[in-house]
Amino acid sequence: MDKLLILGGNRLEGEVRISGAKNSALPLLAGTLLATTPITLSNVPHLQDVTTLIQLLGRMGVTVSINEKCDVEVNANTLASPIAPYELVKTMRASIFVLGPLLARFGEAQVSLPGGCAIGSRPVDQHLKGLAALGAEIVVEKGYVHAKRNGRLKGARFVFDMVTVGGTENVMMAAALAEGRTVLENAAREPEIVDLANMLIAMGAKIEGAGTDTLVIDGVESLKGCHYSVCPDRIETGSYLAAAAVTGGCVRATHTDPKPLDAVLQKFVEMGGKVQTGSDWIELDMQGRRPQSVSFRTAPHPGFPTDMQAQFMAILAVAEGTGTITETIFENRFMHVPELNRMGANIQVDGHLAVVRGIERLSGAPVMATDLRASMSLVLAALAAEGETLIDRIYHIDRGYERVEEKLALLGAKIRRISNRGAN
Numbered sequence: 001m002d003k004l005l006i007l008g009g010n011r012l013e014g015e016v017r018i019s020g021a022k023n024s025a026l027p028l029l030a031g032t033l034l035a036t037t038p039i040t041l042s043n044v045p046h047l048q049d050v051t052t053l054i055q056l057l058g059r060m061g062v063t064v065s066i067n068e069k070c071d072v073e074v075n076a077n078t079l080a081s082p083i084a085p086y087e088l089v090k091t092m093r094a095s096i097f098v099l100g101p102l103l104a105r106f107g108e109a110q111v112s113l114p115g116g117c118a119i120g121s122r123p124v125d126q127h128l129k130g131l132a133a134l135g136a137e138i139v140v141e142k143g144y145v146h147a148k149r150n151g152r153l154k155g156a157r158f159v160f161d162m163v164t165v166g167g168t169e170n171v172m173m174a175a176a177l178a179e180g181r182t183v184l185e186n187a188a189r190e191p192e193i194v195d196l197a198n199m200l201i202a203m204g205a206k207i208e209g210a211g212t213d214t215l216v217i218d219g220v221e222s223l224k225g226c227h228y229s230v231c232p233d234r235i236e237t238g239s240y241l242a243a244a245a246v247t248g249g250c251v252r253a254t255h256t257d258p259k260p261l262d263a264v265l266q267k268f269v270e271m272g273g274k275v276q277t278g279s280d281w282i283e284l285d286m287q288g289r290r291p292q293s294v295s296f297r298t299a300p301h302p303g304f305p306t307d308m309q310a311q312f313m314a315i316l317a318v319a320e321g322t323g324t325i326t327e328t329i330f331e332n333r334f335m336h337v338p339e340l341n342r343m344g345a346n347i348q349v350d351g352h353l354a355v356v357r358g359i360e361r362l363s364g365a366p367v368m369a370t371d372l373r374a375s376m377s378l379v380l381a382a383l384a385a386e387g388e389t390l391i392d393r394i395y396h397i398d399r400g401y402e403r404v405e406e407k408l409a410l411l412g413a414k415i416r417r418i419s420n421r422g423a424n
């Protein structure tokens with residue numbers, strides 16, 4: 001298992017090029033199943049999760065190739081078996097995104113239930129209820145969702161019980177091929193929903209309201225291929241800006257989009273950072289200063305993203321003053337706390353609330369990554385700590401951060417990947 005070795009204490013300075021968004025690339029790849037002619041996706045990040053979804057499409061008989069520009073070309077016409085098996089789904093929850101498209105386009109699907117993960121139980125009941133509202137017959141048996149339709153899916157009005165990003169995406173994809181109008185209420189408003197809607201529209205879908213809490217989808221009989229570029233990763237962007245915040249440095253993230261990051265950028269300003277933006281870049285300059293503590297609660301977009309919570313906790317750990325963090329989206333997303341405390345942080349958790357009392361300097365220690373964003377919070381803490389930190393189970397970070405050690409090294413981090421393939 002690979003580990004990361006980081007020697008802390010360097011102020012990070014420079015430019016970092018942001019990759020395509022993991023959380024967009026995954027539903028877009030699943031959405032390619034809906035098209036009757038090939039789709040070409042560009043700006044696809046090179047990540048373990050993307051590889052897993054491509055493997056899943058390949059396992060179903062879909063033809064996936066990478067062209068000379070590193071674009072991913074998908075031809076779903078060769079699909080042979082609409083089955084997403086447990087051994088692939090268990091490594092990546094986003095595999096559930098193939099359910100709606102398979103059902104709508106090919107009439108049936110068998111997708112392993114993804115189950116929970118480190119951050120929470122993460123049920124998919126809303127995905128299933130939404131598809132059932134469109135007329136799908138759904139049975140859950142032996143750990144698999146069996147879904148089929150008789151005739152076309154039928155447009156319907158459906159109100160999500162809670163705001164769910166994946167649920168909105170799955171049902172929106174299915175509704176794009178349903179007969180008649182679907183209205184999805186209490187829909188998620190994340191930028192990745194807008195990206196998926198835009199690709200579906202480029203394929204010929206009729207969708208209005210993406211980015212609001214009501215989606216109106218007029219189903220069409222078929223969708224065609226297109227060329228589509230994955231939107232920039234707002235969480236990767238925020239994570240590299242967090243590296244500036246935690247080290248008192250100055251980082252400019254390029255090839256990104258400042259708009260979806262309002263809530264995060266506001267907190268950097270509250271911390272005492274100087275934030276400047278252009279149409280496709282963001283710079284955070286801490287001017288050598290220690291961040292001031294801030295408090296926040298996670299919320300669906302446009303609120304503060306849960307996917308940035310762990311990284312901000314690392315900043316608060318070395319900030320001046322005390323800050324509180326309330327995690328409202330996932331029930332178990334404080335797994336990084338004991339590891340940060342092992343590095344000297346002073347964080348107390350009571351249910352969904354974490355109280356972080358900033359200290360001047362963390363100290364390097366051997367720590368264990370428990371999930372994707374927790375891994376990044378340990379990396380950030382290590383960058384600010386005195387001495388060496390060895391982070392184990394770094395495979396989590398490879399799910400969501402492309403060439404992380406290379407990008408950080410270019411900003412001046414002393415970071416090295418220790419590969420120990422085959423051994424634990």
Ligand SMILES: CC(=O)N[C@H]1[C@@H](OP(=O)(O)OP(=O)(O)OC[C@H]2O[C@@H](n3ccc(=O)[nH]c3=O)[C@H](O)[C@@H]2O)O[C@H](CO)[C@@H](O)[C@@H]1O
Nearest residue numbers: 023094122123124125126127163164165166167307329330
């Ligand atoms: C691949 C991807 O895009 N992942 C993101 C997506 O995950 P994901 O789409 O899984 O997250 P959801 O928005 O669906 O989950 C939000 C909350 O709703 C609950 N829920 C969800 C669906 C359901 O059927 N029933 C149910 O109870 C979940 O357990 C959670 O408590 O949005 C999350 C919230 O912004 C992000 O942290 C993830 O990075």
Ligand SMILES: C=C(OP(=O)(O)O)C(=O)O
Nearest residue numbers: 023093094307372373400
């Ligand atoms: C929780 C995340 O991803 P996933 O939904 O793929 O587990 C994340 O990106 O922070």
